[in-house]
Amino acid sequence: MASIQVNGTRYEVDAEAETPLLWVLRDTLGLTGTKYGCGIAQCGACTVLIDGQAVRSCQMPLDGVGTSEIRTIEAIEQDPIGHKVVEAWVAQEVPQCGYCQSGQVMAATALLRQTPKPSDADIRDAMTNLCRCGTYNRVAAAIHQAAG
Amino acid sequence: MLAKIGQSTALTIKPIEGIANLSRRGVLAGAASLVLGALLPAPPTRAQPVGPVKPGTRVPAFLVIGKDGSFKILSPFVEGGQGINTGMAQMIGEELDVDPARFAVECAPPGPDYAVINGLRMTGGSFSTRSSYMLMRRLGATARDLLMRAAATRLNVRPDSLATDDGQVVHAASGRRLAYGDLADDAMKLAPTEDVMLRDPATFRWLGKPVPRLDVRAKSTGKAIYAIDQKVEGMLYAAVQHAPHLGTEATAIANEAALKAMPGIHGVHRLPGAIAITANSWYRARKAAEAAEVAWSAPPANGFGAIAADYSSPRMLAALKASTAQAITAEKEGDAEAAFAKAAKVVEADYDAPYLAHGQLEPPSSIARFNADGSLELWLPNQMPELFQSVAAETAGLPQEKVILHSPMLGGFFGRHFVYGPGNPFQQAILLAKETGKPVKVLWSREEEFKRDALRPLSFSRFRGAIGADGKPTAIQVRTVGEGPLGRYFGVGANGGVDSSAVEGIVEKPYAIPNRAMEYVRFPHPVTIAFWRSVGHSMNDYFYEAFFDEMADAGKQDPFRLRMELLKDKPRHRQLLETVAAMSGGWKRGPYDAEGGKRARGVAMASPFGSETATIAEVSLDGAEIKVHDLWIAFDPGSIVNPAIVKSQVESAAALGLSATLFEELVYDGGLRQSHNFDDYPILSRASMPQVHVEIVESGAPMGGVGEPGLPGVPPAVVNAVAALTGRRIRSLPLSKAKFSS
Structure with a gap:
């Protein structure tokens, strides 16, 4: 136990x-x-x-x-950064099939905790989650939006 | 209890002449072949009328209006990322006069009302929106008319004194308003009017607009429920270990007693071509399934659902290339032989593309439960509910109406979730539920999915081009040898005709090449082949458009200008080429100097699923690897429902096309698949994702498909750019096989 x-x-x-x-x-x-x-x-x-x-x-x-x-x-929306990430995900309409997006949102939240204003290179290095729908560019746009 | 999974759908097995060790193969021609014929231009359709119901017309089958102000659509289609739920809400909402944001949309149960694609129901072929656009608008308008007539009776006023306003009927003269929810019961008792008026497109509020997707919040917060997330009371979890060789059976499990003693294990089971473990958690079941020491029967000869011990991708390709079988004509125009005899130059090339896995991120699962009333209830990912229902009924030995089917949202599909014989877990779930007397959820691990996923067929075409003295192509000959999924699963071309899914992208090209001779040899694979996003176009447009550039080079023509010239009587195509050139800052082929080294561009066109695309790719060499910087895609589906979703779909299709171009191949060696998971089957990651620029052109042509057409132009555009950059023609994908030096 x-x-x-x-x-x-x-x-x-x-x-x-x-x-x-x-x-x-x-x-x-x-x-x-x-x-x-x-x-x-x-x-x-x-x-x-x-x-x-x-x-x-x-x-x-x-x-x-x-x-x-x-x-x-x-519980991601109860985290202030996670909340921003979700709102950015919705605004950018990131998900298609959506199956990978829980993981993408979690990874993005962790990235923004550590690096509040990530560069494209930071995003490339940190966001290694796969997306078969190819939403990578929208994921990046949403992370920039959440970073403000 | 070795019921034969897979063969249960083989209602007719016809011998087909193959060659070498692929002698006699079967055609799966399930009930669906009766109706799929209706989708195809020839031969004449054999579509059966589906009972007394006229699909797509009965309002209560599609629309549930709650007294609480809720609106639910029961959709003929399943949402799997393509945005069809939002599109359905737009089409119905616009005419019903309800904001699409207020709708919940779910995939309807099996039933004749939903057979809206010429008497067939499926989510595929990029058919959903174009098949249902007018039907669903009319359905929304019919519902609105019923509600207004019910309101007129209730208010004792003339119907033409009423209007509607986002879910309410309004009597302007008296200021009275009635919510649709209060009228729905009365309205549904009225007889629908045959010829309701549709809204003038000039007044559309939602159709043609970038209405927000209905599902993004649920999908951004983990609340979207997929098949894999379903749970029913008292269910057992099951994991399987498939036979390494398709077509072999478990003969012994050496450590069966030890497996049964592992924690939480309920049972050890034999299934056709697999063993299964049931347990009180999936992880426990999987551990035991992996630990099982199974002896398997010897691999048989290649055949229907069987792969021989010496089967390999290179041998299969060699067999396709070596085939001397008599071909049938797929397209013929002019006199190609005469043109070749007079040619100033002749170009020849062989093109091939590998087997591909779907790699949808949700591994397949299925729950089966036999209910006390004798029905079988299933939760499973599928693109064709009625077909799964009928196969499930056969597997369970029940009449079809005793099978209740739920079709949850799909975690990606790309063609994965049709009935593929041994390629789906639902029959395993049914057999295990029967054997254990409990509900069972079968989930395939990613590794088991790689063993049994149905594959985009390995494909081959041989090209010859005749170039005239003026450097322009005068004739093209293509010999395509292989098999397509329409032939395999729906009997298309079974009587000696052409399987369109094997030659699409090679025939019906728009270019004014006066003499054409395209031929096809049906050459069955022992492999479970599949529909894969854009189907035959996924490789054939690569073959054709790359060879087109070879012809241009041979005649010393610029490939873009040659396309423009050969399309001079095709304004729709010319406009797309001009659009994509303008998007990319004007056509330039290169190589030219750019940041980080030389770059070059390639162009390609495709005409998939009733739509048209023109694509330009820009590439450079990054060490020994090709880097794709930008993809520009001009896309003309005729007319559209939601520009935001259309753009997303084109981006997504482009990403999958690029993934196949750069990385993907599922190789057979020794009768075994050589990929097991995403570590040895690399797919496109963020590191390789280019910028994708999409421009939608609405030419007003009949509405074409959206989900797949963005894909086929990408591989040839990239390969043509690579040729411009390096001088090397890549005639076999993926590009990762080729070694470049910068």
């Missing part, structure tokens, strides 16, 4: 220690906004914030989380 802190709530989780956080979030806690895309930390659809850092939860074992604070897309 592990204890994790997600979106301000503490959960006791009955799962093996190596269970990826992704599956705990999705199947145990029912937080399905965090997506499974590849399972090998290539695509970024499963990105969550752990103590404010973007982490690909498909490769984060449950016992690696410890006492850290996990934030998922379900």
Whole structure:
């Protein structure tokens, strides 16, 4: 039995220690906004914030989380930067199929936490999440908009 | 319990003459072939009337007006990123007089009302908007008329004294207003008027305007629900391990007892071509499925749903090239042989393109539940509800009406979610639900998806061009050898005709080349082939438009000016070429000096799905790799519903086309797919994303498709730019196979 802190709530989780956080979030806690895309930390659809850092939860074992604070897309608007990111995403109409966008929003929020006014190069380096709909240019535009 | 997945849809299996080790193959011709024929120009359609219902006309089947002021559309189509939900709300809302922002839109259950594409229902072929534009406008207008007549009775006034205002009927003389929600019950009891008036397009508030997408907020906050997110009470999670070779079966599981002892495991199951584990969590099921030590039967010979141990992409390509089979004519004009005999110069080239995976980011899943009333309920990603329903009924041994089907939003599709025999998980879910007596959710890991995704076919065409003394092409001959998905799954060309999905992009090109001889040899693949965004155009426009530049070079012609000249009687195409040239600051081929080194440009045209495109690409060499800086695309779909969504779709299609141009190929070796996940099947990432500039030209031609047409011009524009820059003609994709030196 592990204890994790997600979106301000503490959960006791009955799962093996190596269970990826992704599956705990999705199947145990029912937080399905965090997506499974590849399972090998290539695509970024499963990105969550752990103590404010973007982490690909498909490769984060449950016992690696410890006492850290996990934030998922379900609570992103309660983060002031996350709120701005979501508004920019809506204004720029970034999503198409939308499947990767939870991860994109989380990664963008983490980037803006660390680098409030990112350059195009900063965005290129930080935003490595894949999007099969090719929304990359709109993602960048939305990040610039959120940065103000 | 080895029911045959895949073959259940093979209602007719016809022997086809192939060559070498691909001797006898089958054609899947499900019930849908009866109706898909209606989409195609020839032979004459065999569309069946769908019962007494005239699709697209019965208001209650499409529109639910709540007393609470809510508006729900039951759409014939499934939303998967293309923006059709918003488009439906625009088309119906404009005529109904309700702001599109007020609508909730969901994919309707199976039913004859929704067969709006010439008697067929699907989300594909870039058909959704163009097939339903007038139908849905008329439906909205019909509903508005019913509501006004109900209001007239209620208020005891003449209908022509009433107007509407965003969801209310207004009696101006008395100032009385009635909400649609209060009138809906009465209105739906009235007989619809046959010939309702449609709104004058000059007064459109929402149609043709960049109305905001309905789904962006839900998709930006994790609230959009896809098939993978669905859960039903008491369900088991299932993971599978597919046979490495298609067509083989599990003969033993050495560690079955140990698997059953793993935490949370419910059962170990045999499925056609796979083993499955059911468990109380998907991760536990997957761990056990991966740990299973399965012995598989020996790979059979290539055949229907079977891939031999020696099958490989290079061998398949070699077989396509070596085929001497008698071809059938796909297009013939003038006398090509005579033109070649007189040619000043003859150009010849072979072009090929690889198998491609869809790589939609949502891995496929399906939930199956047998209900107490004897019905089977399914939640699954699909582009064709009635076809899935009928195949599911067959798998479950139930009548079709006993299958309840939910079609959730798709996390990308690009052609992935048609019925592809062993390429879909829903039959596995049905078999497992039957075996366990519980609802079962099957989810394929990305690796299992790479094993069984249906693929854009590996393709090949051989070109010959005759150049006259004036440097202009006088004749073109093309021999296309391969197989398209319309032939495979819908029997198109099964009786010796041409499979349009194999030759589209090579035939019906607009250029005034007077002598043309295009021929086709049907050459079936053992691989599960697929529709893939823009289908035959995804490779054929690359082949043709790249070869066009080879002909231009051979005649010492500038490729842009030669296109203009050969389109001198095609004002629609000329306008697009002029537009794309202007967008890019005027045509220049290069190479020319630019920031960071030399650059060059290429141009290409395509006529996919009733629309027209002209594309220019600018490239440079970045070390040994091609870098694409900008794509300019002039796009003419005739007329449009939402310019913002159209632009997004063209950007998206361009990105996928570029991904295929630069990186993508799924290779077979030793009968096995050599890609397993996105680490060994690279797709376009931000680092390679160019600027994409889109300009929409509304020529007023009949409405064409939008979702796919942005793609086909991109590969040839890029390859033509590469040729201008490096002098090298790339006749085989992807570009990552070619080594360049700067």
